[in-house]
Amino acid sequence: MSLKLFKRGEIWHYRGTVAGGRVRGSTETTDKARAQRIAAEREAREWTRHLDGPGAALTFADAAIAYRQAGKPTRFLELVEDHWKDTPVRDITEKALKRAAIKLYPTAGAATRNRQVIVPTQAVINHCAEEEWCPRLRVKRFKVATKIKEPATLAWCLSFAENASPHLGALCLFMFGTGARIGEAVSVTWDDVDLSARTARIRQTKVGAERMAHLPPALLAALSNIPSNRKPDDLVFKYVSRESVRQVWDAAIKRAGIRNLSPHSCRHGFATTMLHNKIDVKTVAQLGGWKDVATLVKTYAHAMSDLTVTDVIFGTNLTQPETPKAVND
Known part of the structure; x- marks a missing residue:
């Protein structure tokens, strides 16, 4: 040997x-x-x-190394690397991949199994297929049940803010007013905020980019009212992660006596409110940091419940729809 x-x-x-x-x-x-x-x-x-040739003995470990060296996205890759290790790529079939997803996430839903096992495994193998080292792997993903998520409204956010600490209330309004994800919002520092220019820099971790968000007057006032020394590196909202927000978030909802919505519902509310106010979908996608319009429409656009909106066909001006009242869970 x-x-x-x-x-x-x-x-x-x-x-x-x-x-x-x-x-x-x-x-x-x-x-x-x-x-x-x-x-x-x-x-x-x-x-x-x-x-x-390289495909005859290609292992997933070798394929993953080549994938990383090509500078490809590595989100969720470590877990599947640990699972497949030196498994020959030729042995990773659709059935084997689905069994692996169930084994790795026995209690998770279809969306998690797709996103965190099937997508990264398939990406690694299909990168090697592009190099002509192996055949492409085609996988029919687990069927994901469509869930209709309720968007936050301005009335909901204002009620929440009134019953929350200044920085938690401002966090809620920030997500609703800019479309920021919770992880993006809690990462904002005072160095990212320019109160005089009414802008905030948002680092879009999901898509690996940055965008500048406008701060409407109500949001500007909420940020200005946060008690802070405002050192450049200090977190604006004081929370170090999304997990640290959850407990105080639920407590504020309980005090306000409003519907139990998640922080992400504020991002939903941003999209829905903008679309219902006739802002075109491409602009909404750009301002809210969505990578493509299709995702925005499919996931975040919510139909208006007011049947009288069809009056616009005959030139009748729309009346502003009544904001749903807060309800106790």
Whole structure:
């Protein structure tokens, strides 16, 4: 065998030259006999790769390395790398991938299994397919039940703010007024806010970009009323993560006696309010940080319940729809 074993601590590793190429790695075992078998299997794969082309012995671990080196998105990739490890790519079929998604997320819904297992696994393999190392992997994803989420209204947000601390109330109004996601909002520092210019920089972690948001007067006033020394690096809303918001968020809802909505409902409310006020969908997508218009329309657009809106067909001006009253859960 060309590959030689050596120890690092208690774990056996291997290194050597196979088919003119340097090979090294960890067997991830303390058992020498098992380590020898693992090293022999790696050497055999390297010879197969050399003689029959890269796809013949391509493992998911190797595919993931190539995917990372190409600068591709790596969100949720670590878990699937740990699951598949040195599994040959040819063995990762649609059925095997779906079984893996269920195993990794036994209690999760279809959307989570799709997003966090199927999408990253398929992305890695199909990147290698583009390099002509293996066939493309086509997967019919788990069916996701459509959930209609209720958007927050201005009346809801104002009632919430009245029953919350100044920084929590401002956080609610900030998400409603800018369309920011909760994770984006809690990351805003005072250095990102220019009260004189009425703007705030929002780092869009989901799409890897930044945007400048306008601060309407009511939002500007809420931010101005936050008690703070306003050091540039200080978090505007004081919460270090979305998880730290949840408990105080629910408490404010209970005090206000309003419908139990999540922080993300404020982003829904931004889109719905803008669309209902006849702002074109492309502008709403741009101002709210949606990557594409289709996602905005499919997920965030909510139909108006007022049947009389059809009066506009005959030139009748619309009356402002009545804001739904707050209700107790």
